[in-house]
Amino acid sequence: MHYMRFLRLPSIERGRSNFYIKIVVTISTDLGDSFLDPEEPIEISVIGAYPSLKDGQKTLVPVILTPGNAPRWRAGMRVLKMDLPLPSDQIETVQVRPSNRKLAALGTFDMYPATGEGLILGAYADVSSSPATRAPAACFRSLRLTTADTAATTALQVQEDIGDSIARHIWDAGILTVSLVADMCLRPTAPLSKEPLPLLSAILRRRDRPLNFLELGCGIGTLGIGIARVLASMTPPEQGEAGHVLMTDLxxxxxxxxxxxxxxxxxxxSSHGAMPRIDYENLDWNDGKDGVFGEKAQSRPWDLVILSDCTYNDMLPTLVQTLSAIHSHSAQRAVAEDTPTDxxxxxxxxxxxxxxxxxxKLMSTDGWLVEEKTILPLPVLNAEPQTVEVYLFSKNIKMKHQWQ
Known part of the structure; x- marks a missing residue:
């Protein structure tokens, strides 16, 4: 899929008779290595939000900044520059996204199950008219957690860098997996036989006790925070803590x-569910492979270790050894706490x-077996088909499996 990206922070300037906002964006893939090349021009909407007080509470009021001759992204473009008039200098936030609803990823259901929509994920940025109080060099994404049967009750929001570092951006596998998890957990219960990953669905829907999730290579935190938001949406407040999510990275x-x-x-x-406890701790796989973990990673047995887009680098043996070390630690901790954990x-x-x-192959050699697998199509526009593969591994389970 493609992502709208701010190439610099939006800035509010004063003209002779009014205020205007300068915006520079691009539309590229998650790694920024390919630009959107549409067959037909794509109209872009820019939506600002300004503060208003109502009953003593601050709210943000949206206003469309491109009501007439909207800018368009055309084939061959690399950058789109916009100077747009403003109703005032009080705009706090700007959103850029496709005007055509069928092209815009506004909710997780736009991406999974594949609906032919959700092709381009918009972006938001906080702005300031004062150079002394410029917002940090970051933008953020907002995606409603929705299914075919349920309206959004909450949203996933993640901040990312305005810059060239791919490590500090949202990636395809993470956001599509969050969409899968939202569909599994938020729609009315379906027979597990109809789930693409019934065993994983059963784990995520467990209610006998709070679950512990450990994320490796979390990056900006899309997957871990996305799962936490889904758990909060499906856990009533009276149930108490919805689990624990520990995110780790360099x-x-x-x-x-x-x-x-x-x-x-x-x-x-402002949500109505029970939020899991979310935390972060640094974890270098060079330490993890030897069973050297921080205090938080050692604090409990882990029900599910999660990771997305981590097989691209040259540390695969180290990663596999770290996964096995986590399994060993969890088994020991589970025995000590008398908490059955697989x-x-x-x-x-x-x-x-x-x-x-x-x-x-490294996972198989180290005793990990695939319990289930599914392949998810990515929404793409004018590009070759792309997929994300999702696996559930278990260790030392006697089962027949043939690598595909």
């Missing part, structure tokens, strides 16, 4: 992961190179 990711945890917890104050792995990946298949 120190470079910490700032962004923590910023998104803070954003998520801020949203949770740690499983949920992996989602958009395979970008044949060499990534080595991961599955």
């Amino acid at each position: 120190p470079d990711a910490e700032r962004w992961a923590r910023a998104n945890i803070t954003r998520c917890l801020g949203q949770a104050q 740690t499983k792995i949920m992996l989602s990946t958009k395979l970008r190179h044949p060499s990534e298949r080595a991961f599955f």
